[in-house]
Amino acid sequence: MFEGVQRLAEALLGFATPLALANVLWATLLGIVVGMMPGLTATLGVALLTTLTLKMASSQALLILVCMYIGAIYGGSRSAILLNIPGTPANAATTLDGFPLARAGRAGAAMGVATAGSVVGSLIGILMLATISPLLGEFALKFGAFEFFWLAVFGIVISGNLTAQQDPLKGWIAGFLGLLVATVGQEGVHAYARFAYGSTDLAGGIGLLPALVGAFGFSEVLVVMCQPKPDVVREMRGSVVPRIADLWRYRRTAVRSGLIGTTMGIIPGVGEDMGAWVSYAAARRTSRERDQFGKGSVEGLMAAETGNNAAVPGAIIPVLTLAVPGSAPAAVLLAAMFIHGVRPGPLLMIESPGFLWEVVAMCLLATLAMFVHGMLLTRPLLYVLRVPRERLMPVIFVLCTVGAFAIAGRVFDIWVMLAFGVLGYLLRSLHYPLAPLVLGLVLGDILDKNLRRALVLADGDLAPFVTRPISLALGAVTVATILLSYPAVRALLAAPLRRAFGAPGR
Amino acid sequence: MPQQGEAPAATMARADFFSALVLVALGGGALLEALRMPRFEAIGANPYSVPGLVPGVLGAVIAVLGLFLLVRSVRQGGHRRGAAAAGGDAGGARLWLALVLTLGYAALLVGTLPFALATGLFVFAFIVLFERPESAGRRVRRTLSAAVEALIVAAVVTHVFEEFFYVRLP
Known part of the structure; x- marks a missing residue:
């Protein structure tokens, strides 16, 4: 414990340079602006900044990316409150109570509550990042090929389930599509180029960053341009400074949402939007002012905004300890870490134990900057919302094109960006979630290597997949997740449970 | 949800x-x-x-x-029904316009024309074609400001990427 505090202090001191602090300030501000603009998501912001910071020193580059990530998830609340349009998908739950509050002339207060919730959520997430990561890292050292195989499958199934609750089948399809796309190109055992058909570009594989820039940037440009024009920004009244009384009154909601949000972040490929939705649902279930939810409840707004920001450090936990992203922006962060020579995974805590604390310090600085910007710049930043989409979207698309190209200097990456943009647009209009697709792209390699390694080790015997304890647990949870998503199975289980406990059915 | x-x-x-x-x-x-x-x-x-x-x-x-x-x-009967009504509405037309512009820029112009010129043309065309000014006087002003934005974006993006981020442009 003491060692941790010492390492954190060292990491913070390491960032106490004018350059680092300036980076924190501008990157968080840019993150807020990106988050505010409907059509620009945290994923796109982090992906574009990754391409821009390729040549920087790795600690500065990662600091900038973390600030962008945290800033964007917070910034999305501005447009959710004022325009009833979530700035990023993570702020969808924020619109439910944020916009009614703004319509009732309490936009300033709503902004203040969002700021307070985001800061509290972020802090709870950071605390869990610092405490859970070492434990999870140590536990993950027990993982062999069998466990990593199950982890990949579990990640796809749970992510598909939670991001497409209406229709888990589509979530799973998206996830498995991502896994399949990830197999394109040279594989790691025999160096055979799969699905390449003689193309050296395809043999190099589909890059994660160009694919993400396409799926979250280009497809978003298309979505924004087809939608009808959004309403004009309304006038904002009231102080944006959060009231301590509100905070104290809803302290339980804030802490609960922080814990739920972080947990949602840890679950692979689920992320900030579910952090907000689940926190919001939990707050509504337990609230004494339940009837106010959806009509401008401060508690609901607090739950949503605490939940999504808590999910950010939460999503970084599996990135560091398992090299599995907790959310789509975290997937970009993971890719960026690899680019910058950091090797996340179970060995990270042993190889470079100081890195966790560097990340904790980055999150703390970003949270601080978010708070300062939220207090000082809320009003001037509202002008950002007046930029017409016709003027903004072409610039975004230019950046997507240059960004995709910049990573490796390959024109092929521009084609990947375009293909994933169109694919992402189609999938979204058919109600397939994109998060499992992204997770599949990242996990494809893990699944491929570990399934074959496990089968070679066991000489084709499938028993170790279900007899090793951790394997069994991961496998059982995966199968249970699939089965429980069928209403028929749930009904079958509900009847005996009801008899056993005598509880009235819902 | x-x-x-x-x-x-x-x-x-x-x-x-x-x-x-x-x-x-x-x-x-x-x-x-x-x-x-x-x-x-x-x-x-x-x-x-x-x-x-x-x-x-x-x-x-x-x-x-x-x-x-x-x-x-x-x-659910998905195989039976006649062709679903898609496209044809205003959103569909805007989608096609956006697709033609973006794909034309990234897949054709970039690499054929110098990067700055391609970018300037794309930004200008995008703004002019999507903005629908109400009056003729406004149209002139909007077109001019679109040209200015296109110039600025082309110059800034090219300059910043090449000089500041050391990225070779297509």
């Missing part, structure tokens, strides 16, 4: 029917291709380490999931 842009159930069943067919074909195709991949028996490779194993399994899983979707959409 609310979903954005609820489509009518019938349209969705129709769309699901077609996407399921694509998925079954894609998964089946991947499986067949995986079976055709080399197995390196000559060099004594372990049969469980062959490159086609994972793509084959994934292709099979996608085909099966696609079949589930197909069966579900058929049960």
